Amino acid sequence: xxxxxxxxxxxxxxxxxxxxxxxxxxxxxxxxxxxxxxxxxxxxxxxxxxxxxxxxxxxxxxxxxxxxxxxxxxxxxxxxxxxxxxxxxxxxxxxxxxxxxxxxxxxxxxxxxxxxxxxxxxxxxxxxxxxxxxxxxxxxxxxxxxxxxxxxxxxxxxxxxxxxxxxxxxxxxxxxxxxxxxxxxxxxxxxxxxxxxxxxxxxxxxxxxxxxxxxxxxxxxxxxxxxxxxxxxxxxxxxxxxxxxxxxxxxxxxxxxxxxxxxxxxxxxxxxxxx
Numbered sequence: 001x002x003x004x005x006x007x008x009x010x011x012x013x014x015x016x017x018x019x020x021x022x023x024x025x026x027x028x029x030x031x032x033x034x035x036x037x038x039x040x041x042x043x044x045x046x047x048x049x050x051x052x053x054x055x056x057x058x059x060x061x062x063x064x065x066x067x068x069x070x071x072x073x074x075x076x077x078x079x080x081x082x083x084x085x086x087x088x089x090x091x092x093x094x095x096x097x098x099x100x101x102x103x104x105x106x107x108x109x110x111x112x113x114x115x116x117x118x119x120x121x122x123x124x125x126x127x128x129x130x131x132x133x134x135x136x137x138x139x140x141x142x143x144x145x146x147x148x149x150x151x152x153x154x155x156x157x158x159x160x161x162x163x164x165x166x167x168x169x170x171x172x173x174x175x176x177x178x179x180x181x182x183x184x185x186x187x188x189x190x191x192x193x194x195x196x197x198x199x200x201x202x203x204x205x206x207x208x209x210x211x212x213x214x215x216x217x218x219x220x221x222x223x224x225x226x227x228x229x230x231x232x233x234x235x236x237x238x239x240x241x242x243x244x245x246x247x248x249x250x251x252x253x254x255x256x257x258x259x260x261x262x263x264x265x266x267x268x269x270x271x272x273x274x275x
Contacts, residue, residue: 053108093170099162134159170267178228186221209251
């Protein structure tokens with residue numbers, strides 16, 4: 001699976017393309033739960049707009065592992081694009097200081113739409129809005145059926161009365177659930193570029209990043225592999241790959257929480273990037 005960031009999934013590819021756009025979102029969060037499926041020939045990502053208005057990830061992996069809609073609201077740790085404040089206590093995907101100085105953001109589901117780009121590519125847009133402020137996020141998920149890739153990016157905009165400061169703005173933050181995780185990265189420098197390094201992730205936060213600003217990939221490649229069935233092998237096992245479509249400073253943050261979930265946040269490096 002390769003998740004491209006703009007972010008991509010399974011042999012899914014993660015890309016981080018953050019777009020600060022000016023598209024309109026509308027309406028109120030709906031109480032009726034809604035299931036959103038984004039799939040390729042070999043993988044399926046299932047989201048749930050739950051009765052509490054929040055957007056959760058129910059599952060991601062092979063189609064036969066597709067998640068079933070739960071009978072109760074999922075845990076906050078399963079939020080698909082978590083926000084800083086309002087009770088979320090792990091690494092957030094987006095963090096903002098609103099025009100009135102409030103540091104909490106509470107995004108709720110507004111709507112979603114899926115359209116075929118061609119016979120291979122499908123584009124899904126999920127619109128979210130803060131429950132208290134005119135602060136909007138649109139999540140884009142573009143699936144490439146034959147290539148087994150899901151690409152993700154986020155558009156963030158606001159209509160508040162004064163400046164809003166963004167200090168975190170990940171392109172994606174998917175969740176994996178397994179007994180253990182092995183992370184592979186490519187790092188190095190002149191005459192030893194792209195050295196392969198693999199390690200088992202332990203509870204806590206592991207960050208791979210670049211703060212160079214330009215030629216940001218010089219010491220670390222903006223891509224990774226995650227294996228859930230022991231160290232990654234070339235011809236067997238399940239491996240998730242991610243790569244970031246961003247030429248500046250980047251950050252991958254891998255957090256294994258107290259339940260064993262792994263969240264992979266990917267996007268522009270928040271270091272020195274307040275906007």
